Amino acid sequence: MSASREKKQRQTVAPSDKNSKAYSEQAAYKRKVRTYTAIGVVVAILVAALITWNSGFFQRRATAATIGDTKVSVSELGYYYYNIRYMYAYYYGAVDPNTPDNEQMYDEEEGKTYRDFFLESALSQAQNDKALYDAAVEAGYSKSDIQEDLDERIDSAKSAAKTSAVSYRAYIQSMYGQYITPSVYEDLEARSLLATKYYNDVYTDTKESFTETDLEDYYSEHKDDADTFKYSYLYFKADKVEETDDEGNTLSNDEISKLKEEAMAAAKTKADEALAAYQEGTDVAKLISETSPSNSADHTTVVGASSLSSIYKDKLLELEKDQGAVVENTDAGYYVVIFHDRYQDKTTPATIRDILIKAETTTDEDGNTVAPTQEAWDAAKAKAEEVMAKWEESDKTAEAFGKLAEEYSASSTASNGGVTTGVKSGTLNDDRNSWLFEEERATGDVTMVQHQDNPDSTSAYFGYHITYFQEWEEESWKQTVRSALTTDAMTDWSDELLGGDAYATALADGAKYFGY
The missing domain is CATH 1.20.5 (Single alpha-helices involved in coiled-coils or other helix-helix interfaces)
Structure with missing residues (x-):
């Protein structure tokens, strides 16, 4: 190449x-x-x-439990779980909201944590709501029956969120857990409201179904549960025994036991002397004043023997009218109990509506309430008279009075139209008592009275009450019996509603997202 x-x-x-x-x-x-x-x-x-x-997208959709054939998501069970937890943390103070629920014991003996308790309670409430909701729908109830209440709850939640400067979703999650959503919350609120309405309607119908014969028959067989018991007691607690001597040395068991025996003997001596003084004619009020017991009650009343303390109930029921006895409270002290009476309470309580117009008060340098000035009294009276004028201009129905109570009353009953039921003589500690029980009253009667308290009272308030008489109720013993019959009937009804496999409950894997 x-x-x-x-x-x-x-x-x-x-x-x-x-x-x-x-x-x-x-x-x-x-x-x-x-x-x-x-x-x-x-x-x-x-x-x-x-x-x-x-974001919780998967967790909230996981199945936390089953009710019959229905799956309950983590989001749905959380609505019940955190509602219960909120109550125990912030109302009862039983749990620390900053400590996992599984690290806090509900029952030491059973080894049950608050997580166990909350899950158990949440599932029970979810089961109850579902059963009642299903029954309500079957009975013809619909969302329209509770729409107004539902809207009010949702608006209230949104308003609270706005006040807290957080989103509606964030507020809901702060109340019902991180996996809740507004749509789930609103759906469960609707179901819960409908279930509650249905239950209350059934309860009312059941309560009104019992006849006079039903009441009398029940009373004759359950007098211990329906009678009213009047009695007094004085409790003399044994002094606390120190388990060390003056030099800080631990005492022996025998020495401690001897000191406890001496403390109990001293308490018994006080109780014996108090009983002797009573038997010699000293009335209970004076006896309490002279002996300064650890605890006492002068002519108190309870309905049903089950309401009496188990410590002295049996002994008290053995006594004749105005007899007394000393009863030992094991290793703690001695009671002097005095039986006064047992009777079928035939009094007829009243249902009233009330509007409270408070007179402005101040406090002194020690924080004690100072009675209103004349100027404050005059301002309260003028406001009360203004409300009375509005009443006079209304159609003078209970509903009209209720609306005025909702708008003007400073009482805790304002949200319920000012209604108070079961008012007996002596319940009202001002001139309303004589107005209500010492004269003939007719539905629609209204009075205005001045209310003055002792400023030293922790619950002292001052102002004017405008009171509306609504009706006389059923005799007290009949109300007690009717309530007992209704409770028994509703228990049977609920057991039947929840019976069988249709509403059988079980926790599922999604329950792991709670309490840790």
Whole structure:
């Protein structure tokens, strides 16, 4: 091959090698791009999944329990769980909201934690709501029956959220757990309201169904449960025994036992002396004043023997009218109990409506209430007279009075139209008592009276009561019996409603999201 030809061949081959190398590099780059793209997609998917997981999307949809064939999601069970938990944490103070529920014991003996208790209670409430809701729908109830109450609850929650400067969703989650959503909350509120309405309607119908004969028959067989018991007691608690001497040395068991015996003996001596003084003619009020017992009650009344303390109930029921006895409260002290009376309470309580217009008070440097000034009294009276004028201009029905109570009353009954039931003589500690029980009253009668308290009282208030007489109720013993019959009947009804497998409950895997 000539030199010129070889050179020409090299020139021909050279570009081909370069192209091949370029193609190889390009292919490698494309493979790398595809690899990185694939990795990027996987990472993006994982990030999205993590964000979704942290949002609670999957958790809230997990099945936390079953009621019959119905699955209850974590979101739904949380509505009940956290509602119960909120009550125990912030109203009862029984649990620390900052400590996991499974680390706080509800029952040490049974080894039951608050998580166990809350789950058990939540599932029971969910079961009850579902059974009642289903029965309500079957009976023809619908959401329209509770729409007004539902709207009020939702509006209240939204208003609270706004006041707290958080979103509606965030507020709901602060109350019912992180997995709740507004839609689930509103649906369960509707179901709960409808279930409650249905139950209350059944309860009312059941309560009104019992005849006079039913009441009398029940009373004759359950007098201990229906009679009213009047009695007095004085309790003398044994002094606390220190388990160390003056120098801080621990006493022996025998020494401690001897001291406890001496403390109990001293308490018994006080009780024996008090009983002797009573038997010699000292009345109970004076006896309490002179002996300063640890606890006492002068002519108190309870309905039903089951309401009496188990410590002295049996002994008290053995006594004749105005007899007394000393009863030991094991290793703690002694009671003096005095039986006064047992009777079928035939009094007829009243239902009233009331509007309270308070007179403004101040406090002294020690924080004690100072009675209103004359100026404050005059302002309260003027306001009360203004409300009375509005009453006179109304159609003078109970409903009209109730609306005025809702608008103007400072009493806790205002939200219920000012209604108070079961008012007996002596319940009202001002001139309303004589107005109500010492004269003939007719539905619609109204009075305005001034109320003055002792400023030293912890519950002292001052102002004017505008009171409306609504009706005389059934005799007290009949109300007691009717209530007992209704309770028994509703228990049987509820047991039948929840019986069988239709509403059998069980926790599921999603329950793991609660209490840790």
